[in-house]
Amino acid sequence: MANNVSHTTEYRTLGKVLLFLMLCTFLTITVTGIHLGPFSVTVALLIACAKAYTVMTYFMHLKYESLLLKLLVGFVFVLFVLIILITFIDYAFR
Amino acid sequence: MSEKHNHVEEHRDDEASKLGMWLFIFTELLLFGGLFIVYSIFRHEYYQAFRESSLELSVTIGAINTIALLFSSMTVAMALTAMQKNDKKTALIMIGITLLMALVFLVNKYFEWGHKIEHGLYPGSALMPLLDRGHLLYFSLYFFMTGLHAFHIIVGMVLLFICLFKVKNGSIHPEKYALLENGALYWHLVDLIWIFLFPLMYLIS
Known part of the structure; x- marks a missing residue:
């Protein structure tokens, strides 16, 4: 197959x-x-x-992948940015 | 019933295995992402020490390794293209070049680390605790992050060796190349991490 x-x-x-x-x-x-x-x-x-x-x-080959995969990659990127933001805010106001 | 009709349809889903590979890549990205956050906070806190320490690294070796990895990333992508085009010979050559570039990277790393170790600079050495906190943090992070990355290179090489072997014996073929595709994805991940490691470790101005 x-x-x-x-x-x-x-x-x-x-x-x-x-x-x-x-x-x-x-x-x-x-x-x-x-x-x-x-x-x-x-x-x-x-x-x-x-x-x-x-x-x-x-x-x-992400350009030619399914919308699901593209969204997942975008989600991971947003998650990472959030982690950075939260860590830095925590660090700045300690 | 003849032999021919006794054939059992192989159960496989290339799309799903690729999705699985991507999920694994996400965990890897977050693993290194966490390390990059640690690095940025300490770099902010001990900027001067990080800058001084980074001058100890050779930008030339870093740049050669960057080029080797970028080039190998292209050749492994070409290996996949060749496989899709049913060009087994080119696929084999391209995987071979990728492995060679990986070896170049590791040999460079060996000399780079060897030079540091000669000067007593390695985790657990007698010299390390005598450094001030900033330098200590830089070199600890340097050895840990580049070490973890080098470990990924070795894993990638093993994976590509398996691919090379399987392309050769025909178990990876133009109708079934998910393993090669996923191996290539892993190799691109290794390249992706280095793209950030190089400017952050070697180029602090």
Whole structure:
């Protein structure tokens, strides 16, 4: 029984994604090299998030997955942000 | 009844096994997420010490490892594409390259850690308790987080070795590749964690 429903991503697309990720890495190293003060960590994390999003969308095929899976990933992300918020609020008002 | 009609339909659900893999990935993300929260709070509290300690790490080695992992993430995705296209040879080569990149990562890590250990910097060493609290926290978190990540690399390598073997003997084929797909998902997770570990551990300006 063939029950494969997975999307096939072309080699070219995967190559382009890698190129983008390499560019982001280069950018991260350059940005933290110049002194932006407290912004440098923000920029580094934003770039990291962009990379993570790209890896999940294309390498992990999330773009072509069911709505259920996408919602689940979104839910985990929201959960993590909530945990961060609660921890930091607790920490700040201790 | 002939042999042919005696065939029992194999019970499997690739979609569900993929969902299961994703659920496991969520637990992994939250595990590392918790560690990242610990890291951010101590980094905020002992910023100067974290900055000084991070200068001890080689950005070059970190960058090479980043590139190795990103590249391996692409090759494992290509292995899956090749399998879907019924191109067994390319699939095998791509899994092989992925494993090679994983090895490059671990060898780099070996030298990196070896250098620290030579200087007496490792958990439980005589030097560690003499450090001030900020440096101690940085190196404890460094060894724990990169160590846990390296452990995931090793697990991923074992998983991909099994995939390599199964592609070779034909038990993973274009009609049935859930194991390879889930193995690839695991490998992307390892890459995903490193994407955050690299700027946070190596690049503190």
